[in-house]
Amino acid sequence: MYSNLLEPSLSPRRSVSSLAEPNNRYPTEGGWVEVLVDCPGAEGLYTYAVPPHLQVRSGDIVSVPFGAQQVGGIAIQRLRQLSADRDPATMRSVEDVISHGFFPPTYWELLQRVAQYYCTPLIQVVRVALPPGLLGRSQRRIRLTAAAPFPPIREVLSPTAQQLLTLLQAQKQGDYSWHYLQRQVRSANRGLTELLQRGWVESYLEPPSVVRPRQRQAVMLAHQPSIPSLSGQQQEVLAILRRQGGEMWLQDLLQQGQVSSSVVRTLERKGCVVIRSQEVLRFDATVPVVPDQPKALTDEQAEVLATLKALTGHAQVLLHGVTGSGKTEIYLQAIAPVLQRGQSALVLVPEIGLTPQLTDRFRARFGSAVHVYHSALSDGERYDTWRQMLEGTPQVVIGTRSAVFAPLPQLGVIILDEEHDGSFKQDQPVPCYHARTVAQWRSKLVNCPLILGSATPCLESWVEAGGREAREDRKDISRLFFPSSSSSSLTSPPPSLYLSLPRRIHDRPMPPIEVVDMRRELHQGNRSIFSRSLQDALQTMRDQHQQGLLFIHRRGHSTFVSCRSCGHVMECPHCDVSLTYHQTQLGGHETLRCHYCGYGRSHPSRCPVCDAPYLKHFGSGTQRVMQELAQHFPSLRCLRFDSDTTRAKGSHRALLTRFASGEADILVGTQMLTKGIDLPQVTLVGVVAADGLLHLADFRASERAFQVLTQVAGRAGRGADPGRVILQTYSPQHPVIEAVVQQTYPLFAEAELQQRQALHYPPYGRLVAFRLSGFDAEAVQQTATALAHHLRSRLEAELSTSTSGQTPFYELLGPAPAAIVRVARRYRWQLLLKFSTHYEIGLPTLTELRSHCPAGVSLTIDVDPLRLL
Template sequence: MGIIHIFMKNRYAEIAIPGGPDILLTYEIPGWLSDKIRPGKRVVVPFRKTHTVGVVIKLRPDTPIERTRYISDCPDDTPVFSPAMLKLIMWLSDYYASSPGDAFRAALPGGIGVDVERIIAIRNLELDNAGLPKKAAIILELLRQHGDIPEKTLKKKVGSSGFYAALDEIISRGIAGIRLDIKKTRKPRTVAVVSTAASPAELARELDSLSTNAVKQKALLDYLLNHSEEEHIRRELSKKFGAGPVKSALDKGWIIQKDREIYRRPNIADKLSPPPPPGELTKAQNNAIKKISKSIKNKGFHSFVLWGITGSGKTEVYLNAAQKAKNKGEGVLVLVPEIALTPQLWGRFEQRFPEQVAVLHSGLRPGERFDAWRKLASGELTIAIGPRSAVFAPVKNLGLIVVDEEHETSYKQEEPPPYYNARDVAVMRASIEKCPVVLGTATPSAETYYNALEGKYELLELPERIPGAELPGVRIVDMVEEREENKNYTAFSRLLSEKLVETISKGHRAMLLLNRRGFSSYLQCPDCGYIPTCEACGVGYTYHRVDAKLRCHYCGAEIPAFDTCPECGSKDIKYRGMGTQRIEKELTEIVPPERIFRLDTDAARTHGYAKVIKEFLKNPGSVLVGTQMIAKGHDFPDVALVGVLNADIGLIIPDFRSGERIFQLLTQVSGRAGRSKIRGEVIIQTYRPDSPAIDFAVNGDVVSFFESELAARKELFYPPFGRMVRVLAHCQDPGEVRNSIFRLTRELARIDRDGNKYRLLGPASCPISKIRGEYRWHLLMKTNRLKTSVKIVKRIISNWGSKVSYKIVVDPLSLL
């Protein structure tokens, strides 16, 4: 009774509205909901001219707001978000300059939603309707003809102009009202099961009494008699013995029926090869496990950087640490940078922790996401694995967080807002939940490396590969010399071609990396210079040979490829640059086509990532051609050769992190070779062999690379020495967007004349200056007063009624 009394005192709730303002909105709690409203639950509330779903953040006894609206309903029996998750998501909203509602929308995956439909319901058609405006009269007539009508349907019939004013008139006269139809988007799936109700002796008597003609009935009874302790799916029994005999058995009381919930889970297991058995742990692995385990035992926040060279056994450290958490009855959250890496890591964890692992990612069916989320929230499943969005998984009693390949840029959310980095959110979640977080990597990000140097994170090193595996030898091929001296203009140097033939002939595997999908980078007419360009984005189309399409990799637009120049009529169309599809075609001159497999975004979408990998592993003496997708986290046996076809892709990108990314990519892909008893070899083809990033990667020298990189960043006040904010303006009018961002820059410069709060870079047109028909300009802010700087920007642009839209990206990882 005391609890109810406390909540009845809290007459108001502060609610986050997805798609709503940057503040929490206050609503009054109606008496009939006073004992149901709790922080973390979803509620249906009136918002603007409609109803929507929000999340209760906190309760309060009073409010300074004079007029408030009432909460309409509460569809949740239990909170969707725990107090710890509420705190995390509100921090995320504040730090990443997002509205609270958008932050909560990001935290709740698809399939867990609530749909609200407004029904215009008749109350009294006999009331006085004299003098009704024309549109209101139309609504009244439609209600008379059709009865209650969904608001969307009514609006479509009547037209949107003046609709709500007409509807208000109808409602104010008491002719109609609004009824809410609230439905959860997903429900548990159930199946009808039957079990034996009669005793074995009774079943035996019934069996003896049946006539010899009742063949199926006798077979059913005989089956039930021999399986009397089991539950049977009714559908399966009906298939086997016929629907009539099963119904008759139910009617006679021989069996009883009930609904049993089915757990919908992705079909991963049959697409994977069995994971290797765990080997003997190295001294470094044991030391890392010991330190992480101590932190788990003490139930306190601690950040570890597990820095291990490729093939050093980081996953085995994760598994052992997870076992320590499980032994304490605690849950585990594991993040991976790509959906593509989820199946492999799931296989390792599922082998060690059968029937305890949930997978969460956007590629799942809505029902699968719904079931995984509920079973984690209830504690039936205790380990969650997934990419970026899995950082919000409702793991109960969280005891360990692992962020694998923490350096990967795919942890940064690009669209829609909030623009969070899941790695940093994971660290904050560990701090709130008071548990250790392990950031695993062979090539740490500059920020993580610096935090380890400064003692903010504890560094755990795995300097050697696990027993039986050696680091591969690395060789550089200067492609300028290859062309000049060998007159070789193909994608494959003479050395790489020879090594491919040798590797395949021995039955070993090879991997080839080209960080560009498609057949050619672009088409060009050599006669007039015409290059087909996406009108919406202003970038050249990429040619895809498989379906003969020109495709924009930014907005997805596509047009048929052509043989004749649309500008001058020339038939001499040239394919410029190379993509993975073209490499696959040229490779057939060196390797039999049946030995070649391609893995890029297009192949994964068409054939499925796991299927391509499984086929590659089933075929000894095969070659896997791919983009950076193949460089991350894979542990393929028997890979004797890795070839990097053009190590220079990415070095020319106008981004201060380009050198870091090339270094990480080359180090990671080189690590795919020599993971078994074969030592392996890596061949890196480049037109710039003197590049520091390439040189450091060839030697695997992470320390020297970051000594050089951090010194340069410190001088220029780039992260990790200063924080960065990217303010991006976009609009369909190029003049409007330019004028707006220059106006913003002048205002920011006026506010902080001495540069005490921030330093401004730009504004400038973005390297990709147009996407989806909108022109793009950006301004960079380097600051050590992040919250103050962001508040100033938000305050300025919030007062502008401009056609220009703005994005504020805190800690940007892409400047394109």
């Protein structure tokens, strides 16, 4: 859609063949630069002229004209000369530099690697890596400097420069957009150049308002002799400033001196003080923490820590510690020497809800050196935190998956806590990257250790670390879509070092897990969602003034609503799923909501098909559990912890703080409860319905169910009092349930890996999912069929020309409709390529594959998918 806007001087290159080092400096005498433009529909690099007064380096964020608009871009590399067919006179110029040196060394190689491996345009990766809005459309502005004379010295200025200076001095802030000045003054470029050379004005690019630096007025003592003609209030203000070291924020000074701003302004006019705006960095709101000292370690912890401290350079470590074994304390003590060496640490967690508790522990140990980076922060906070990282001071950054791109120039260690968690994989938008894979590449690039911590490691990490002797070699999947690219040293992750913490600290026992057969409960007349065993345990917990957790895998009240007369199920009009029933409290407003597209409606009183009043709710969610608790245990104080109650900023911390301080007896939640939350006072964990995790059409279903159930069970008994877990299910003989009860990860992994190996699933095979979607069901299906035919033809040709002596294994499954065919009115089909890790398979390039998709049908390639949607 932008092709008609491109002028001849915007000559694009359709591939990014090489990237210059970010810190490579070039002379300021003009020249040319290739820019990666942030504009929909723009691919490749575009060449721009560099004005003589600008210094542009690789890695700078610049503003450039693109068609009829001004857009942001990344300076990729400077050019010494143009090709013979290019006319320098037609080249458009870089307008300005938004930010110099925004990327540390090796950063470009990492971004290019992500784009290549996950089959994504480089600019898409850049958008994920940068703070939101930074490359958005910006405007160039001109403002006066302190050196500008007033009144202007007209005899030394040209008429054009005089007009510009007069306009700026007439404006209260001395600041106008360049677009406005160009409309007011003819030939404004010449006048501006004159003023810039004299240093009377400065040109800057105003970034999008959401990431504009925050300014705050400060008052400073001027180096002037004392002026006797000062009022008592004015003398008191100066005395306060002297006691505070000669500088204070204006608002603090007014409050402490109990004076109005006019008093300080008068002092400024008399030359006693200087008032100027200073930038204030925005960080997430912190709560006071009590400074903490390193804790005494067990023998097992000390042995693990000694091994980690002895690591030099790049190494990958799998720290397999049972729940409550003290992995976080090891992280803290492993990071301390990193900071002492002047380096920084990056700690990744799977969920935003995990960051408040972890951040408090880290700030108690390392103070203001700890920063947080995740999507729940405001754009301004993310922007300021990003810029703080670039300073290179020793710091600890805690964040979710996007923080893997944090631009820490002196990175000494990377830690993935709960490395097994599926939240580290991004499903949409592209790139569909996995933070663990990117962290592996980055740790190798910067030559630092990578620590993967979990009580239930993913099977890929388990095999890499030698959990099973039959380890498979991993090949570079980027060759599938970029067959001409050379092999990279980042191709396959190195074997991991395996470290184990098999016991909890202080030798606290693992909580026993009691399995309750809900079929038997029903036969014995108990129709409650709580078994009699769980009811007794809740009452005992309340009598002993203890706390507990209740886990249910779904939020809302009921999973679907059906008519008992005609069988009609209330469904979303935009998706092929049932609507979830929501009722926040008994007798409250009843709504039906789609958890896929967000559609909502009020709950009808009668069936829309047969008009019968017999609508019944089926299934259970967190809201229904809360109502059942209020009905059966009215004296229990309950809090709900799911995505509905944690939407507001700071709500994760507020809910956990309320529970930890004893304001509630029961915390009812979804999988957020399983992600590393440390609540020593919890003695009871109840799994209300485990079956919703067991019977999913996904090859990872058993692994995911084992991890979730083991993790939530591990929340019990972490303090001085022993814990207890009650697991309710209709499938007590299911292999996953039996493995969870035994609490032996190696036995579960061995059985699961045998099935994976027989079926060529990861970690003994590789997967690539081709997902197509569009509003026209027939067009999507036909495109999927055509794409499957094209892929099979290419694969068969590949096999017929193979000279390896062995036949590479591959299997192309589909095309088939997705498990949920329609989501948000878009119909979805997919193909799944499964192939051996031993051989390389040549496939069409990404551009060629997309050429088979007509307008209105989109193609997304998900490399190493975690879920088969």
